[in-house]
Amino acid sequence: MTATKPPSGTRDFLPDDVRRREYVIGVIREVYERYGFEPLETPAFENIETLLGKYGEEGNKLIFKILRRGEHEERGDADLALRYDLTVPLARVVAQYQNELPKFFKRYQIQPVWRADRPARGRFREFFQCDIDSIGSTSPVVEAEELGAVVEILRSLGFVDFRILLNHRQILTGLLVVAGVPSSQHEAALIALDKRDKIGEAGVASEFAARGIDAQSAERLFTMLREFYTPSSKPVGLVNADRFTSLDGYLGTTEYSGAVDNLREIVRLVKGTSAAEYVNVDPRLARGLSYYTGAIMEIAVPDLAGSLGGGGRYDNLIGLFLGRDVPACGFSLGLERIIVVMTERNMFPTDVVHRAVDVMITMWNEDTRGDALALASDLRRAGLRVDVYPEAEKLGKQFKYAATRRVRFVAILGDDERAQGNVSIKDLGSSEQQTVARAEAGAFIKQRIEANG
């Protein structure tokens, strides 16, 4: 007998799980569409060379690789690989369909990705990303719009206590330069800084030391960054004003002042939108991926290590596929983390896990099967969700089954009912039972449902 658990790090979604997921995806999709993003879907796997080398050394190891088939299978090498994120496939799509896509291509994509990470609480090997990306413009309007969409989604789902941290890769570079870290060590420094939430400042310091960054530069950097720590009690607006003053102080006379001005403009644009009170300039934010070139963003909620989502500007990635650079900026929401937090906090509306079925038609005996199915046909035509109990078992057993399945109405087609062209409808909520003409059964039940939900 074969084992029956799903593979390590993956999950089966039973009906109520699917309903909760569909609810969240529905909200995300609706908001993305109101922000003018259009749907895109790409294959689950890509040619392996499309993915290799795009996610850094660590990423290469986490890619699921697919064996060549047929006579090549025995060689044991791979020619395909499962989608690791939605950004690299998008870059490929932009290059492939450049003549069919609009100049400013705004797409959303809600699909699973696969990473061979060690499974842990809230970390899966198959998980959904819900991405938006705007291709073709360097305007800070792009970042402001994406921040607006993400805030509106989180608000619509019922989140109130989040912040969206905002930084710029060139600000981090500027601070590294000011601290005296040589440019050859910048990439290593960013990777270490990105782990601060997990390993603390002391952990970052020892990674710096291990990578040969001198202690004095490290201490100068940490001193600057400490200043940007946010006590959660501080109003966001005030924080942003303070931070621009500090950043001007450190970088105002350097070539990195443009990055500060870029963030200042994004914050200004966001002010007229619902995102205003959630955006928090945070020069400590690093983000792991190496392809970012401009603004970077991440959602922080108090009771979650790790973020609900993040993104940033990456003006060079598409060039790897197209041969010329095209500006781009994206934001990715992590569906499972949103669902983990919403479940823990009991944030789902009660009607998300709804009744699967409005009416169950009981089976009187085997000769009445045809009648039962004809009644089901009528009720479904009236728009009701209808189940037919397949076996002519005792009626009490059939009622009990309906109750465990959260069905509200059962329909009985007994000998009397059939002789008179009627059907008896029992409301399992109130235990009331009423006999109505068959032709009116659909309208009768619909009216009851509309009257008291």
Added chain:
Amino acid sequence: MTATKPPSGTRDFLPDDVRRREYVIGVIREVYERYGFEPLETPAFENIETLLGKYGEEGNKLIFKILRRGEHEERGDADLALRYDLTVPLARVVAQYQNELPKFFKRYQIQPVWRADRPARGRFREFFQCDIDSIGSTSPVVEAEELGAVVEILRSLGFVDFRILLNHRQILTGLLVVAGVPSSQHEAALIALDKRDKIGEAGVASEFAARGIDAQSAERLFTMLREFYTPSSKPVGLVNADRFTSLDGYLGTTEYSGAVDNLREIVRLVKGTSAAEYVNVDPRLARGLSYYTGAIMEIAVPDLAGSLGGGGRYDNLIGLFLGRDVPACGFSLGLERIIVVMTERNMFPTDVVHRAVDVMITMWNEDTRGDALALASDLRRAGLRVDVYPEAEKLGKQFKYAATRRVRFVAILGDDERAQGNVSIKDLGSSEQQTVARAEAGAFIKQRIEANG
């Protein structure tokens, strides 16, 4: 530079493609739910031993296998495999969650599957199956309900000229026995018979010969089967009555008469439903998969080689995972074939490929970016889908862009408009332009959209 095509046999879905797919999936899901089926989702990959040996020798070769990771990668062997259909994962789920699922579990599942078939027109390596399965009952009510759901979907999508072919594995077995084919050759005979549409009767005959089935038995079988050829002009109801008479003649006194009675009861049950006029008993139907044990079904449309979907009863498959048999019957619709036929016949409603955006806000100059975003916020709050042109280019260029994106309204926030708290709205359909108070812009546009679509 990396290549930019999707992998062989897979496709990228640009926005209009996704909209067409979502339309069909929406119809399918809505009907399945009205028939009392509940949603289920399973992981994209399974442990490899879950899939191997379930689809026959040919199937094993077409399974995409995933390399072990980390230090094991070099060994070149596989521990996971991409989902090949939705039935085997369902059987695993039923065994794994037997205590959580209802006694009669009716689930639908709409997810991609992957097969390393040679790509051809309408045959892909990644394609969606839209399955229903009813677990736990041997009642013919199950088959009748599934036939009803499938017919209602096809009707809702606009199909009128299809038939659902209905047969029973035990009827085929009975005819093979009557023809004198020994039982050791039945499986081979079914595989050959399943190819008749592709290779013709002569092709089947030579496969029979190659597999050692004697020519006399083969000819006896073909003679019986020829009788069941359906000229498409013949009314379905009449065909069914005729066929039961013939089948009773061949099998009425054998142990296979129960299978004929089972089909007769399914046809009787379907009579009161909308499926009645589409169901066509066809003893020539074989179906490829080896796990079927009872009724088998397949959708035939005149202009498509191959079917839009099919299914059948498989009462032993779940036992491979659970250790005891549980009756089950399913039907699978092929999304891409439905879309291929609908596209060729121009069956999509015109509003499926809808405007992505209702209003585009033009950008007057860089100083008015904040105003543009604030207006976008207001209009989105009114429920409109709104885009903001990110660059302050010439207005004519911005209008042209809106037109190519099928946007109907553009909003202009010029110096006069902003000074007076107004906004100008231009209808790109009628070329009319009107200036309205900013607070009323949302209502103004919504009213126009509702008035003339």
